[in-house]
Amino acid sequence: MPEPVSIITFAGVAVLGGAGCLRETQARSSGVSDQAGFVAETARSLVARNDLTASIIGNRAEVMSELYELAGEHAQPGWDGAEAPAVSEAVLERAAELIAALPSSVPNPELAVDPDDAAIALEWSNGPHRVFSVSVGESQRMACAGIDGTDVWHNVSRFDGATVPPFVLHGIQKVLG
Amino acid sequence: MSQLPSGLSAEVDGGEPLARYCTSSSWVAKSKGRVKYQAFMPAPDDDTSVYRSEGMSDGELWAHADRYFVNAEGEPYRIHGAAVVEASCVSEAGIQIIPDEGPPRHANLRGWPLDADLELQKSKRKAVAKRIASEAKWHGKG
Numbered sequence: 072m073p074e075p076v077s078i079i080t081f082a083g084v085a086v087l088g089g090a091g092c093l094r095e096t097q098a099r100s101s102g103v104s105d106q107a108g109f110v111a112e113t114a115r116s117l118v119a120r121n122d123l124t125a126s127i128i129g130n131r132a133e134v135m136s137e138l139y140e141l142a143g144e145h146a147q148p149g150w151d152g153a154e155a156p157a158v159s160e161a162v163l164e165r166a167a168e169l170i171a172a173l174p175s176s177v178p179n180p181e182l183a184v185d186p187d188d189a190a191i192a193l194e195w196s197n198g199p200h201r202v203f204s205v206s207v208g209e210s211q212r213m214a215c216a217g218i219d220g221t222d223v224w225h226n227v228s229r230f231d232g233a234t235v236p237p238f239v240l241h242g243i244q245k246v247l248g
Numbered sequence: 249m250s251q252l253p254s255g256l257s258a259e260v261d262g263g264e265p266l267a268r269y270c271t272s273s274s275w276v277a278k279s280k281g282r283v284k285y286q287a288f289m290p291a292p293d294d295d296t297s298v299y300r301s302e303g304m305s306d307g308e309l310w311a312h313a314d315r316y317f318v319n320a321e322g323e324p325y326r327i328h329g330a331a332v333v334e335a336s337c338v339s340e341a342g343i344q345i346i347p348d349e350g351p352p353r354h355a356n357l358r359g360w361p362l363d364a365d366l367e368l369q370k371s372k373r374k375a376v377a378k379r380i381a382s383e384a385k386w387h388g389k390g
Contacts, residue, residue, distance in 0.1 A: 141274055152271045152317060152325040153291040183274035183286050187370065192286065199282050199382045204374065212367045216285070216374035223379055225371035 131170050134179040138166055138191070141182050151186040158189045159209065165230070166191040166207040172235050177243055190214075195243045203242035217242045254352035256300055260345045262336035266355065267301040267309055267387075269317050269327045276329065276386050283384040285377035287331040288357065296357035300347075301332060306387050316351035333384040341379045 142158045149155060170180070170193065180193035190208035203217035205228065215238060216225040228236035250258040260266075268287050270276065275287040290296045299316075301309055314324045335345055344359040361376065363369035 144274075145272065149319070150271060151291070152269070152319070152327075153297065154293065155291065181277055181284075183284050184272055185286055185289060185370075186272070187289050187292060187373075190370075192284075194284065196277065196280075196282065199280075202285075202378055202382070204285065204378075206370065206374065208367075210367070214367045214370035214374055216371050216378055218375070218378045218382055223375045225375040227365070227367045227371055 130175060131173070131179065134170055134182065135167060137182055138163070138170065141184060141191070145184045145189065150184075153186070155184075155186045156189045158184060158191065161209055162189065162191055162207060165232070166193070168232050169193065169205070169207055169213075169230055169235065172230075172233060174235070174240070177240070178247070195246055197246050197248060201246040201248075203246045205239050205242070213239075215239060215242060217246060219246055252347055252349050254300075254349055256302075256347070256353060258347060260300065260335050260347065260355065262334070262339065264335045265301045265332050266298040266335055266338065266345065266357075267304075267330040267332045268296065268298050268384075269313050269325070269330050271325050271327055273328045275331070276388075278388075281386045281388075283331040283381045283386050285374055285381045287384065288333075288377040288380045289373060290357070290360045294358070294360055296343075296360075298345075298355050298357060299351075300353045300355055301330075306389075309387065310389055312353070316354070327389055329386060329388040331381065331384040332387055333380055337383040338380055341376050343376065343380070 142163045145158045148157045150157070178195065180195055183192045183194065184190070185192055185206055188208055190206040192204045192206045194202060194204035196202040201219050204215065206214045207230070208214070211229050211231065212227050213230055214225070215228055217223070226238050228238045230236060252258055270287050272286065275284050276282065277284060288296055299312065304312065309330055313327055317327065318324050338345055338357060342359065343357050345355050346358050347355045361369060361372035363372060
């Protein structure tokens with residue numbers, strides 16, 4: 072009986088080895104569950120695109136493993152008790168790219184899934200009244216919003232897969248101080 | 249003042265607490281107890297479903313969810329807790345609170361920003377939801 076890919080196993084290997092861990096997951100993946108197959112397929116596509124180097128993944132290993140676990144937990148439509156769609160593979164890949172593109176000076180974001188369109192939100196906060204987030208959806212355009220005390224702002228920024236938009240970096244800096 | 253089947257007033261008072269059941273653990277920053285904006289973002293039907301929780305203990309909140317926050321087969325959704333916010337915070341953010349008693353105590357948060365550009369619409373809605381979430385308190389379920 073083929074061994075299913077365990078998300079916990081994937082996360083543990085990710086801490087150790089960067090891109091190598093993705094190849095390991097790809098090679099071992101013969102998961103019997105939809106969730107395992109979802110993770111394995113995404114790992115395969117990331118390795119094939121060769122966009123994520125071992126060093127980048129190594130620096131963001133913890134949040135990357137959290138990202139894949141989050142996507143797995145929201146893999147079925149209606150997870151919000153209403154009409155929320157499932158997180159798609161494309162959204163997962165794009166979120167991973169954005170995380171990998173963050174400068175090393177930027178702390179790891181908190182992650183969440185938006186109930187309206189299953190976008191993955193990356194969020195930075197310094198208390199409940201200083202929060203900035205960017206939602207990674209199906210397109211390159213990302214809905215951003217921030218709150219800093221009574222000051223509230225929003226924008227749409229475009230991510231090309233490689234360079235974090237200046238508006239996003241500015242928003243992070245504004246709330247983290 | 250007219251009354252609803254639940255016995256609550258048809259008009260929502262600004263001091264009333266509104267509970268939003270959270271079906272994703274990612275909607276709260278657990279280590280800080282901070283409610284995230286996703287808890288209040290509208291569903292694709294443009295409404296955010298809440299329950300008027302005046303006078304309810306946490307245990308009563310969960311029992312209410314078990315009975316009324318259910319899927320088409322009548323099975324309760326798995327909830328991680330509830331984000332509770334005062335009605336005045338919602339109104340001040342420009343959102344209407346519309347009692348809608350199919351389930352007792354149920355209301356919809358309605359009137360979210362609209363824009364022909366869907367990403368821009370979403371960014372506007374996120375800003376409003378952030379404002380509401382910043383005033384909400386997290387009630388974790390076990």
